Amino acid sequence: MSELVTVSGIAASPGRRRAHARVLPNASEFAQVRPGEILVTRFASPEVVLVLDRIAGLVTDQGGRLAHAVVVARELGVPAVVGTQTATEEFVTGSVVVLDGSLGTVRVVSEQPN
Amino acid sequence: MARDARGFAPIRDAESARYAIDRFGRFPKLLSWLVLHSAELPTLSGVIVSRWDLDVARGVEEFASALDSNRLLMRSDSSAESGHSPRGGYLIALAQLEAEVRPLLEQGRIVFLLEPSSPFDDLYSMSLQPDLDWQEWQLDVVGSGFDASDLKRGDVTPHEQVRAHLGRNGVMVLERVVAQDDVFRASRAIRLEKAARMLGCSPEDAPTELRELGETMLLDIQTYRPIPDEALIDTIDDAMGLRQELVSRRLDDRHVAISASLLGYAGRRVFWDIVWPRSKYRIGDE
Numbered sequence: 001m002s003e004l005v006t007v008s009g010i011a012a013s014p015g016r017r018r019a020h021a022r023v024l025p026n027a028s029e030f031a032q033v034r035p036g037e038i039l040v041t042r043f044a045s046p047e048v049v050l051v052l053d054r055i056a057g058l059v060t061d062q063g064g065r066l067a068h069a070v071v072v073a074r075e076l077g078v079p080a081v082v083g084t085q086t087a088t089e090e091f092v093t094g095s096v097v098v099l100d101g102s103l104g105t106v107r108v109v110s111e112q113p114n
Numbered sequence: 115m116a117r118d119a120r121g122f123a124p125i126r127d128a129e130s131a132r133y134a135i136d137r138f139g140r141f142p143k144l145l146s147w148l149v150l151h152s153a154e155l156p157t158l159s160g161v162i163v164s165r166w167d168l169d170v171a172r173g174v175e176e177f178a179s180a181l182d183s184n185r186l187l188m189r190s191d192s193s194a195e196s197g198h199s200p201r202g203g204y205l206i207a208l209a210q211l212e213a214e215v216r217p218l219l220e221q222g223r224i225v226f227l228l229e230p231s232s233p234f235d236d237l238y239s240m241s242l243q244p245d246l247d248w249q250e251w252q253l254d255v256v257g258s259g260f261d262a263s264d265l266k267r268g269d270v271t272p273h274e275q276v277r278a279h280l281g282r283n284g285v286m287v288l289e290r291v292v293a294q295d296d297v298f299r300a301s302r303a304i305r306l307e308k309a310a311r312m313l314g315c316s317p318e319d320a321p322t323e324l325r326e327l328g329e330t331m332l333l334d335i336q337t338y339r340p341i342p343d344e345a346l347i348d349t350i351d352d353a354m355g356l357r358q359e360l361v362s363r364r365l366d367d368r369h370v371a372i373s374a375s376l377l378g379y380a381g382r383r384v385f386w387d388i389v390w391p392r393s394k395y396r397i398g399d400e
Contacts, residue, residue, distance in 0.1 A: 010275070044268025049391070062304065063268030064254040064275065066241035068391035070268065071371050075392050083271035085300060 005091070007084045011104035012058075012065045015079030018109070019056040023093045038099055038106075040087050044069045044080075052078050057099040059087045059106050081106050121165040122173040125226075128154050134162060135363070141224050143191035146388040153359035155352050155385045158187070160228035166216050174227060175208060184208050187228040190218045203233050203263055204312065231384070233261040234309065234329040236375040238341045240349060241265040243371050248357050251278045251285075251350055255341050257298075259332025260305055262373040262386050269308060270301035273338040278350055285347040290340065298338045305332060331379075349374050349383060356388065366390055 022037040024030060027047035033039050035054040044063025049072050052058075058073055058080040065071075065082070073080045079101030081087075087106060091097060096110040123134050131151030139145050150157040161177045163170055178186055188206045206214050206227075215225050239262040241254045254265050254272035264270045277289040293301075303317075309332070310320040321333055353372050360367040373386040 010271070046267060048268070060268065062271050062301070064241070064265060064272035065252060066243055066254045066265060066272075066371055067268030068266050068371065068389060071243065071369065071391040075369055082268070083297070085271070085297060 006105055006107040007059075007081075007087050007090050009059070009081040009084035009087070009104050009106070010065060011100075011102055012063075012070045012082045013074040013078060013080035014102040015057070015077065016098065016100045016102070017057040017079050018096065018098045021059075021091045021093060021095045021097045021108075022055075023088055023091050025088045038097055040091050042088055044082050048073075052076055057101065058082070059084060059091075059097075059099060061085055061088050121163065121167065122170045123162040123164075124159075124173075124177055125151055125162065126159045128152050138162060138164075138224065140193045141191040142193075142390070142393070143189070143387055144224055144226055147189075147226065147386075149356070149359055149363065149365070149388060150385045152363075153356050155355060156383050157385050158228040158231060160187075160226050163215060163225040163227060164219070166212060166219060171212065174211065177227070178208055181229050183230045185230045186211070187231050188214060188225060189228065190223045190225045192221070192223045203261065205230055205232055231377055232327075232329050233263070233312070234259050234324060234327075234332055235378055236261050237331070237377065237379060237381050238345065239265065239373070239375040240341075241371055241373050242350065242353055244353070244357075246368050248354065248367070249280050251280070251353075252276070253278065253346065253350075256301070257338045257341075258335040260301070262375055264301075264305065264308075266371070266373060266389070270304050271297050273298055273301065274340055276341075276346060278346060280350070280354070285350045287343055287346055292338065292340055295337070302332070302336075345376060345381065345383075352383070352385070360388075366393075 019038045021040050022033045023040045025042045027045050030051050033051050036056050038057040039055045040059045042061045044060045044067035048069035060082040063082040081104050095108050097106055097108050099106045125131050131148040135148045185205045185207050188204050218225050237258050239256050243252045253276040255274040256264050257273045273293050275291040278287050306320045307317045310317040313323045315323050357367050371389045
């Protein structure tokens with residue numbers, strides 16, 4: 001069942017958040033992210049920094065703890081799980097997910113788009 | 115050419131770096147390279163170019179000639195980088211330098227041209243971050259044929275994560291986490307896509323292009339071999355020397371990220387930059 005989808009990655013910035021996922025594989029789409037959403041994207045690219053002030057959490061397919069965007073996320077207290085490899089394929093925009101930046105897990109709890 | 119000639123400043127040692135820091139300290143990336151020189155860490159030599167004319171072109175040619183090279187590694191910086199800054203770290207032929215450098219200068223950027231080092235010829239590349247006391251270190255490492263920008267820009271998942279501690283008896287490696295093979299394979303595919311963009315070819319043609327350039331490390335080494343302890347410890351030992359330099363220059367010694375590579379099969383260690391990521395990018399500037 002898709003409700004049971006959980007992905008694991010690198011625990012990159014501590015904190016636990018429950019929020020709607022916004023799946024935007026490419027940085028050129030970041031203008032679509034809404035305040036309070038968890039951004040799910042391919043890379044922990046520098047462009048992520050530009051939206052860190054409005055997202056509840058960050059999930060990436062690629063990247064590590066020392067990507068510049070992830071360093072900034074930690075400084076700003078934005079929880080992050082990076083290097084999951086598959087998050088952009090596993091999650092859909094509108095799902096409610098629980099991100100645990102200390103454990104390095106992201107779990108879908110509801111696929112009802114808001 | 116005199117080192118303080120306008121528009122052109124060669125940086126070959128700590129003294130020339132200290133002189134340049136006063137002139138170019140408003141460019142964070144350039145400043146960090148100069149601070150590495152000033153702290154006498156192993157760093158590539160280079161020239162700073164702030165305008166382009168015949169005298170500057172001649173000086174750059176002399177610099178390249180002294181290195182017996184017809185290519186230089188181009189980097190650039192601005193006083194306030196956004197997340198949309200152009201990627202750097204390209205090897206540029208001397209004949210193409212003017213066409214590459216002029217547009218960057220016209221955008222208000224500063225250019226620094228380093229001794230040639232191919233981004234596909236790094237045996238290992240690392241990002242390092244000390245804790246607030248510079249006692250505990252986190253390192254992310256990628257293997258052969260990758261470069262430090264892969265880590266800094268979050269393009270790939272690190273091949274190895276390391277935690278080290280500075281104790282009474284020196285640096286001790288406390289923990290290593292090596293990525294699984296599928297993570298490594300995925301990162302190679304991404305690296306080849308990136309190579310294709312840099313070389314202006316399709317991902318399918320990237321291996322052929324790399325072979326023609328003689329830059330085959332990414333192709334030849336197809337599994338990740340963990341970085342030797344000695345290389346980690348030596349790199350951290352060197353990096354420790356930065357703290358005093360930062361403090362003495364009243365630069366923030368907290369929340370810094372440092373990057374370094376071991377170049378070529380010989381593993382020549384060079385430091386690339388020190389970054390304060392939070393001040394590098396304009397948060398919320400989308």
